[in-house]
Amino acid sequence: MKISIGFNRHLEPDWLAQTASWVANGIEEQALKDRIDSMLESVFTSKVAKDKTRNLLFGIWNKLPKHIPGRFQSRGANLLMEYSEQHLVFHWGMMLAKYPFFSFVVAQIGKLTKLNDTFIYSQLEDRVTEQYGDTSTIKRSMQFVVRTLMNLEVLKNPKQGVYELNKAMSIVQPEIKGWLIEAIMLSNQSSSRSLSSINDDSVWFPFTLYFDASDVQSNRELEAHLQSSDTIVFL
Structure with a gap:
């Protein structure tokens, strides 16, 4: 069976931020692709390289695989607009969720x-x-x-x-942490996972953060249930 990789170009933070901003403002599908094309026009001399970069940016911030709900994507874009100084965390969550x-x-x-x-x-x-x-x-x-x-x-x-x-970024806002919990569960395509295993996941190395039950409760897509000595998160 052919393995889908998808991550076939390097990306710049400005490209990611602009693409997310357009999505937050309701620009999607072909209109979004056209804007990304215009943004990248002066950067690339190769059409193939430009098209691959456009497709990857579109894939991160607009394309919806079957396991990704549109609500997750739109909340990520809106949170990025609210917490733009922490833009990395939202690109990170989207890439985790969409690109195994x-x-x-x-x-x-x-x-x-x-x-x-x-x-x-x-x-x-x-x-x-x-x-x-x-x-x-x-x-x-x-x-x-x-x-x-x-x-x-x-x-x-x-x-x-x-x-x-580089120095890790501190993340303290419950709504951001709740969204990240959803991102890692979508990444694993899991319907339940213990909170301790989410905290221990090695994908969080760029950040200083700790997830607790209140972070789960900040996300309407998640539920938390105490089982034995651990909290189980359900998506």
């Missing part, structure tokens, strides 16, 4: 940097190719993810082959 390859790569970075804020690129490549296959397409897609993380100032590259985490 992105989610897998950043989870591996989180695991590699759990005890140390640096990782060696070859270690990441070994983990990704073991899961997805040792092909040039997979390796290029991984490079696009890592470069996007650098553009978003999540990572820095102090020397060849070595990457280091």
Whole structure:
């Protein structure tokens, strides 16, 4: 069975922010694609590269896979407009929810940097190719993810082959954290998950945050039930 990767270009924060802003203002489908095309026109000389970048931006902020409800997407865009200084968190949530390859790569970075804020690129490549296959397409897609993380100032590259985490962003607003809980559950396509496992997930490495039951209650799409010593979140 063919594995869908989808993350086939690097992205810039300004492109992501502008695309999200258009979605928040009700610009969707072909009208959104046309605006993205115009935004990228002066950036690319290659039509193929421009089209792939447009499709990825559209995929993150407008295209709805079967498991993603439109409410999740619209809330993400609206929250970004309200908390624009924390734009990274909303792009992150959308990419987690919609692109399993992105989610897998950043989870591996989180695991590699759990005890140390640096990782060696070859270690990441070994983990990704073991899961997805040792092909040039997979390796290029991984490079696009890592470069996007650098553009978003999540990572820095102090020397060849070595990457280091930038300072983590603190997230405290319950409505943002509730939306992120929904994002990770959509990413896993899970209908229930323990709150402790959500807190322990390695995809959160760019942020300083802790999820509790009140964050679940801030999101109407989620329910929390206490079972034994843990809280189970239902989507």
